[in-house]
Amino acid sequence: MASSIFNPPSSTTALLLRSRHPIRVGPTSLRFFTIRSSPPSSRVLSIVASATEASAKVIDGKAVAKQIREEIAVEVSKMKEAVGVIPGLAVILVGDRKDSATYVRNKKKACESVGINSLEVNLPEDSTEEEVLNYISDYNDDPAVHGILVQLPLPSHINERNVLNAVRIEKDVDGFHPLNIGRLAMRGRDPLFVPCTPKGCIELLHRYGISIKGKRAVVIGRSNIVGMPAALLLQREDATVTVVHSRTSNPEEITRQADIIISAVGQPNMVRGSWIKPGAVIIDVGINPVDDPSSSRGYKLVGDVCYEEAIQVASAITPVPGGVGPMTIAMLLQNTLSSAKRIHSFE
Numbered sequence: 001m002a003s004s005i006f007n008p009p010s011s012t013t014a015l016l017l018r019s020r021h022p023i024r025v026g027p028t029s030l031r032f033f034t035i036r037s038s039p040p041s042s043r044v045l046s047i048v049a050s051a052t053e054a055s056a057k058v059i060d061g062k063a064v065a066k067q068i069r070e071e072i073a074v075e076v077s078k079m080k081e082a083v084g085v086i087p088g089l090a091v092i093l094v095g096d097r098k099d100s101a102t103y104v105r106n107k108k109k110a111c112e113s114v115g116i117n118s119l120e121v122n123l124p125e126d127s128t129e130e131e132v133l134n135y136i137s138d139y140n141d142d143p144a145v146h147g148i149l150v151q152l153p154l155p156s157h158i159n160e161r162n163v164l165n166a167v168r169i170e171k172d173v174d175g176f177h178p179l180n181i182g183r184l185a186m187r188g189r190d191p192l193f194v195p196c197t198p199k200g201c202i203e204l205l206h207r208y209g210i211s212i213k214g215k216r217a218v219v220i221g222r223s224n225i226v227g228m229p230a231a232l233l234l235q236r237e238d239a240t241v242t243v244v245h246s247r248t249s250n251p252e253e254i255t256r257q258a259d260i261i262i263s264a265v266g267q268p269n270m271v272r273g274s275w276i277k278p279g280a281v282i283i284d285v286g287i288n289p290v291d292d293p294s295s296s297r298g299y300k301l302v303g304d305v306c307y308e309e310a311i312q313v314a315s316a317i318t319p320v321p322g323g324v325g326p327m328t329i330a331m332l333l334q335n336t337l338s339s340a341k342r343i344h345s346f347e
C-alpha cells in the first residue's frame with residue numbers, strides 16, 4: 001500500500017506547495033516567519049495584526065481518507081484481476097445502539113465504495129456470549145472473510161475479553177487481539193494489524209509531512225483502543241512519549257511541552273488554548289455530541305480540544321468532524337485489504 005510522505009490529496013496539495021516546506025513542528029511555525037518578514041508600513045501592520053491571530057493549518061482527514069480509499073480501490077481490482085479474490089470484511093453488531101448502527105452502516109458504505117465485500121450480522125441485545133462466539137468461529141473458518149470486526153461497546157453481560165480473544169489474529173483487522181497489541185509494544189516485533197484509529201492519526205502526520213522522530217509527543221487518554229496503542233506507535237516512530245490520563249497531576253503543564261498532541265479522552269473542549277505550546281500539531285480523536293438546538297439532529301459533534309482556541313496557537317489541527325473519524329474507516333479498509341493479500345500471498 002502506497003503511503004508516501006508527500007502524497008497529500010489534491011485539495012491539500014496546493015497548501016503544501018505554497019508552503020514549500022513541510023510544517024515545522026515546534027515554535028518556529030510558518031506564521032511567525034510571515035510576521036517577521038513583513039515590512040513595517042501601516043498597511044502591512046494591519047496584516048501583521050491579523051496574522052498574530054494566526055490560524056493553524058487544518059488537517060483534512062476527510063480528503064486524505066478519500067484519497068486512501070481511491071488507492072485501495074485500485075489495489076482491490078488489481079487483486080481481483082490477478083488472483084480472483086475479493087477481500088471480505090465481516091462486522092458483528094450486538095444490540096441496537098444508535099451510534100453503533102451508524103458506524104456500522106458507514107463501514108459498509110466504505111467497503112462498497114472500494115469493492116470490498118462486506119458481511120454484516122446484527123444480533124439482538126440479549127444475545128448470549130456463546131452466540132457471539134459462534135459467529136466469530138464461523139467467520140474464522142470462512143475463506144471469503146479476511147477481516148472480522150466486533151463493534152464495541154458490547155452489551156455489559158458479554159465479556160469483551162473473551163470475544164476479542166476469539167478472533168483469529170490473522171483476521172483481527174481492528175488490531176485488538178492481545179497478541180497483536182503485545183507485538184506492537186515490542187521492539188523488533190511487528191503486529192499483523194495496527195488498531196485503525198491510532199494508525200489513522202500517524203498516517204495523517206505522515207501525509208502532511210510532519211516529522212515525528214525526536215519530537216515530544218503527549219497522548220491524552222490511555223484506552224486499549226486508542227490512547228495506549230497511539231503512544232506505542234508514536235514511540236515506534238521515535239517520538240519521546242508521555243501519556244496523560246485522568247489521574248495525572250498537572251495535565252495542562254505536561255501537555256504544554258508537547259510538539260505533537262494526540263487527544264483521545266471523550267471530554268468535549270477539555271484541552272484549552274493554554275494547554276498548547278505555540279506551533280504544536282494537534283490530532284483530536286474525540287467525537288463528542290453536545291446539545292445544539294440550531295442543528296437538525298439537535299446536537300453537534302465536537303472534539304476533546306477547544307478548536308476555536310487551539311487554532312490560534314497550534315500550527316496544524318484536525319477538525320471534528322472531518323478529521324480522524326474518516327481515517328479510522330480508511331485504515332479498516334486498508335487492514336482488510338492487507339489481510340486478504342497476506343492470506344493469498346499476493347504481493
Ligand SMILES: Nc1nc(=O)c2c([nH]1)NC[C@@H]1CN(c3ccc(C(=O)N[C@@H](CCC(=O)O)C(=O)O)cc3)C=[N+]21
Pocket residue numbers: 103106149150151152153174196197287301320321322323324325326327328329
Ligand atoms: N470494533 C470497533 N472498531 C472501531 O473502529 C470502532 C468501534 N468498535 N466502536 C466505535 C468506534 C468509533 N468509530 C468511529 C469511526 C468513524 C467515525 C467517523 O467517520 N466520524 C465522522 C462523523 C460522523 C458523523 O457525522 O456522525 C467524522 O469524524 O467526520 C467515528 C467513529 C469506530 N469505532
